[in-house]
Structure formats: structure tokens, C-alpha cells
Amino acid sequence: MRLPSMSQPFLLAPIAECVPGLPGAQVRLAVLGARGVGKSAMIVRFLTKRFIGDYEPNTGEAAGGGARRGWARPCLTGLCSPGSLYSRLVHLEGDRVAVQIQDTPGCIQVQEDCVQVLDSLSRCVKWAEGFLLVYSITDYSSYQSVQPLYQQIRKVHPDARTPIIIVGNKADLLHARQVPTKEGLQLANELGSLFLEISTSDDSQGVWDVFQYLCKEVSKLQHAGSTDRRRSSIIPRPKSPNMQDLKRRFKQALSSKVK
Numbered sequence: 001m002r003l004p005s006m007s008q009p010f011l012l013a014p015i016a017e018c019v020p021g022l023p024g025a026q027v028r029l030a031v032l033g034a035r036g037v038g039k040s041a042m043i044v045r046f047l048t049k050r051f052i053g054d055y056e057p058n059t060g061e062a063a064g065g066g067a068r069r070g071w072a073r074p075c076l077t078g079l080c081s082p083g084s085l086y087s088r089l090v091h092l093e094g095d096r097v098a099v100q101i102q103d104t105p106g107c108i109q110v111q112e113d114c115v116q117v118l119d120s121l122s123r124c125v126k127w128a129e130g131f132l133l134v135y136s137i138t139d140y141s142s143y144q145s146v147q148p149l150y151q152q153i154r155k156v157h158p159d160a161r162t163p164i165i166i167v168g169n170k171a172d173l174l175h176a177r178q179v180p181t182k183e184g185l186q187l188a189n190e191l192g193s194l195f196l197e198i199s200t201s202d203d204s205q206g207v208w209d210v211f212q213y214l215c216k217e218v219s220k221l222q223h224a225g226s227t228d229r230r231r232s233s234i235i236p237r238p239k240s241p242n243m244q245d246l247k248r249r250f251k252q253a254l255s256s257k258v259k
Contacts, residue, residue, distance in 0.1 A: 025095060027218045029211070030102040030128035032121070032149045034142035037134045038169040041200045043086055043101050045207045051200060092215055099215060102128060125156045130163040130218040132210065135184075137168045137197060138176040143183065150191050161224075163217035164193045165210060172199035 031039045045051050086101045102124050125131075133149050135142040146166060153164060168184045181197060188195030194213075198206040 025219055025222065026098045026100070027215050027222075028100050028102070028127060028129045029132070029214060029218070030104060030124050030130075031132045031134060032104050032125075032153075033132075033134035034136075034139070034145045037136040037139065037142045038200050039132075039134050040103055042132075042134065042167075042169065042207055043103055045200050045204060046101075046211045047086060047088060049204055049208075051204070090215070092212070092219065095219070097215060097219065099211075101211075121152065122156065125153055129221070130214045132165050132167055132214065133193075134167045134169050135179065136170045137179045137181075137184075138170050138173050140178040143168075143179045143187075146187060147191070150193070160192065161221055163214055163221065164191070165214055166191070166193050166195045167210060168195070168197035169200055171197040172202045 031043060033039050041051060084103045086103065088099050088101075090097050090099050104121060104124055131153055133146045135146055137143075150164065153162065166184065166188045168179060168181070184197065185195050196206075196210065198210065200207055
């Protein structure tokens with residue numbers, strides 16, 4: 001499934017971590033899922049357009065060694081433990097947007113057939129405005145973790161408008177597929193979310209599309225929320241009781257003169 005095409009691409013530029021002073025809109029995203037589904041690789045792919053197969057989560061380095069040559073490590077800072085916060089300035093359809101992406105490795109535990117969402121995830125969920133729920137098509141247990149994560153989001157964000165996209169990653173590994181496409185689509189339909197399968201290693205554009213679409217949906221929701229707040233702040237000004245009393249007395253005086 002392809003996401004709706006965007007009229008203009010993202011333009012990336014590093015920004016400082018002190019985002020509150022930055023002019024323009026701000027978008028906060030969280031990427032959730034079981035270990036090993038490719039969350040960090042997706043984020044790095046989006047930020048750098050490069051795929052690092054043995055990328056070590058939260059370090060910006062190749063597993064077992066230093067940073068890959070020619071790759072600039074993204075700006076990051078911790079938000080909740082464990083996890084890293086990546087920040088970038090982008091231009092989305094002509095608007096300047098500060099995008100922050102929260103990586104959340106180890107946010108769930110899978111023991112036998114039981115999926116447990118860790119308490120440390122709650123702060124990240126509360127912070128974020130849009131979500132990617134990622135599983136690997138080669139790991140059925142990671143697919144089973146999607147619904148508990150979705151339920152955790154809805155506990156914190158009961159508004160059904162909160163953008164959530166379900167992503168089946170590693171779509172290039174068809175020979176090792178454990179999760180049929182129809183199951184991912186069925187789950188997304190049940191939860192009322194958008195669904196697509198991508199290959200982070202082979203499809204840079206697909207990764208860009210999903211982040212770009214999520215940013216756009218969050219921006220639309222922010223705009224709708226600000227409009228609602230402006231409308232609710234316009235309260236009809238009550239008429240002064242003193243003025244009403246003066247009008248009543250004036251009418252009484254006129255009627256007495258007529259008599």
C-alpha cells in the first residue's frame with residue numbers, strides 16, 4: 001500500500017536540541033515496536049537517506065566499531081530511558097517544521113505468548129503527537145506486540161484523531177515472511193489505522209513517505225486544535241447589569257411621562 005504522494009519533498013537541516021525557541025511548527029513523533037524490527041534503521045534512513053544494516057540503536061555507530069565513514073551522526077538526546085531523541089528541521093510543503101523523533105528500543109517484553117508494555121514507555125507516549133507502530137514481517141511475535149502498543153497509546157490519547165500508522169518492515173525478506181500482508185491489513189482495519197509494508201534497506205522513498213505523511217497528519221491535527229481553541233475562546237460578552245438597569249429605568253421614566 002502506497003501513501004498519498006506529497007507535492008514537495010522534505011529538506012533536512014540539523015537543529016539545536018532546544019527546540020522551544022525555534023520559530024515555526026513543531027512535530028513530535030514516536031517510533032514504537034519490539035526489538036529488532038528496524039526502528040532505529042528506519043529513523044536513520046529518514047534522517048540520512050542511508051541504510052546501516054548493523055546499526056547499533058542509540059549510539060549512532062556501527063555494531064562492533066566506530067561510526068560508518070561518511071555518515072554524520074544525527075543530533076540526539078535522551079527523553080525517556082531507554083531511547084534517543086532525534087531532531088531535524090524540515091520544510092514540509094513550504095512550511096518550516098521542527099521534527100523530533102523518539103526512538104524507543106526495549107519498550108515491550110515478550111515472554112511466551114504474553115506481550116507486556118513497559119511503564120517507561122508511558123512518558124514517551126504522552127510526549128508524542130504521532131506514532132509509527134513497527135513490526136517485522138519475519139517475526140510474528142513482533143506483529144503481536146502492535147495491538148498492546150496501540151492500546152497503550154489510546155489510554156493516553158483517547159482522541160481517535162491521533163495519527164497512528166502500522167508499518168510492516170523488512171518487506172524485502174519475502175523468503176522469511178511469517179506475517180501475511182492480509183493480517184497486517186486486517187489489524188489496521190480493526191484499529192482504524194493506516195497500514196503499509198516497506199523495506200528500510202531497499203526503499204528509501206517508502207521510509208520518507210511514511211514519515212512525511214505522519215508529519216503532515218500531525219500538522220493538520222495541530223491546526224484543527226488551534227482553530228477549535230480560538231473558537232472556544234470567543235465568548236459572547238455579557239451585558240452589564242448596570243446598563244440593563246439603566247435601560248429599564250429609562251423606559252419607566254418615558255412611560256411615566258407619557259401618562
